[in-house]
Structures are given as structure tokens and as C-alpha cells.
């Protein structure tokens with residue numbers, strides 16, 4: 001398998017440059033890895049690196065696009081400090097993406113920024129929600145009609161623990177493997193899910209197929225074990241960027257990470273033909289978002 005992780009020497013969040021090879025790599029579904037790109041935790045923030053700040057039943061603490069903090073069980077001072085920490089990561093992640101992928105800037109839609117203080121190894125989840133299984137991101141309740149999911153991650157573990165991922169094969173290989181097994185799209189089912197409020201808008205055929213890939217991968221023990229993949233320990237103090245709707249990924253271990261999601265219309269890509277929407281449309285032979 002061709003190399004799925006591309007290492008870059010950048011050490012300053014604000015100094016990224018638009019380099020055609022990096023742009024092509026991330027749009028091909030590779031992970032851009034920045035081992036020297038360190039997100040600084042201020043000394044007075046060190047006490048915020050605690051999993052007990054998570055509210056009951058929450059997997060992460062997030063700052064929504066409007067600046068409201070969610071998911072924290074903390075007093076007012078800690079809430080303020082958390083919002084400051086997460087907001088600072090948001091600004092740096094945005095600066096990085098702006099520098100690396102400047103043509104995206106006018107088209108990006110900001111999603112929540114998250115702080116993930118839980119130890120990955122101790123999380124127990126249903127197979128469908130289990131991010132320890134290789135998957136591409138697709139969300140059952142939130143149809144996106146092909147809108148891209150670009151994510152910036154930073155490992156902020158204070159004890160040098162890596163965040164270990166598995167990174168899988170190129171998206172087209174995933175699609176060719178799992179599309180033949182995908183249940184066909186039924187518009188009446190999509191309408192029923194929407195009427196019942198299970199989805200926030202009508203699930204398109206694109207959204208249906210992405211969920212079929214997501215579930216197909218996660219539900220296939222043989223694929224999990226034997227699919228082309230590399231194990232990648234992202235070092236403490238590093239950052240990485242990928243399109244998580246395209247790059248098969250699984251998190252195997254680690255604790256304390258920051259994550260920023262940015263949405264992008266696929267037509268705003270440098271090469272729209274590389275998007276999951278374009279690839280699935282080509283393989284299906286008809287429009288998936290009529």
C-alpha cells in the first residue's frame with residue numbers, strides 16, 4: 001500500500017504554506033503529520049488535564065461555534081479556563097488550515113472544537129460507536145450530502161503518551177470492497193427516519209452509502225484484522241490533519257487530545273474529483289444527492 005501518512009516539519013501554527021504536494025496528499029485521504037507542531041498548555045492550565053472534568057456520560061468537552069462550552073463538570077473558573085484553552089486551539093487549528101489550504105478559507109464552516117480527556121483504552125462502546133475499529137466518519141442523525149469533514153488533531157498528553165491510531169487503505173479501495181455489500185437506498189425509509197426525527201434532514205443516498213461503509217467496516221472482524229493498515233503512534237506534542245470522512249482510522253490508545261472539525265463543500269476542494277462524493281457517484285453511476 002502506498003504511504004498513507006505524510007510527515008511535515010512545520011513547527012509554527014501560523015507559518016504553514018500552501019504546498020501542492022501536501023494539498024494533493026490530504027485530498028487523496030492521507031494524514032498530514034506534524035511531529036514538531038506543538039500545542040502549548042500554559043502552566044496554569046495543567047490542572048485541566050483531568051478526565052473527571054467530563055460530565056456524566058460524555059466523551060468529550062466541546063466549545064460550539066457560538067462559543068458555548070458543553071460536556072464539562074466543572075466550576076465557573078474551570079469552565080472559563082477550559083473555554084480559553086479550547087478556544088486557543090481553535091484559533092491555531094484555523095490558522096494552520098488557512099495556511100495549508102488557503103482556497104478553502106472562504107468556504108469553511110466551523111464545527112465544534114473538542115477536548116478529549118478520557119483514556120481511550122478504558123472506553124467501552126457498542127460496535128457501531130466504537131472508534132477503536134477502523135472506519136470513515138459518517139453520522140446517522142446528521143446527513144451532510146457530501147460536505148467534507150476536515151479534522152485537525154493535537155496530542156496534548158503531558159506524560160509523553162502517544163495517541164495511537166491505525167490508518168487504513170485509500171477510500172476508493174474501501175468503497176470497492178463494501179459497496180457491493182451495501183443495502184440499497186430506499187427513499188421511503190429516508191423519509192420515515194426524517195419524519196420520526198431520527199435524522200435532522202432527509203438522508204440522501206450519499207449519506208446512506210457512507211453509513212453502509214462505516215458500519216460495514218466496523219462490523220467486519222476480518223476486515224479490522226486483515227485490511228491494509230498501518231499503526232501510527234502520534235507523539236505527545238504533535239499534530240495531524242486529515243479528512244476523516246475519507247481516511248479509514250481507528251484510535252487504539254492515548255489520553256488528552258484536542259480536535260477541530262471544519263466542514264467544506266466538496267466543490268471547494270482543489271480537486272473535487274477526489275472527494276468521497278465524487279468517488280461514490282462514479283462507482284454508483286448516478287447522482288447520489290439529487
Ligand SMILES: O=C(O)CCC(=O)C(=O)O
Nearest residue numbers: 116131137163244249251
Ligand atoms: O479520538 C481519536 O483519536 C479519534 C476518534 C475518531 O474516530 C474521530 O475523531 O473521528
Ligand SMILES: [Fe+2]
Nearest residue numbers: 131136137244
Ligand atoms: Fe472517526
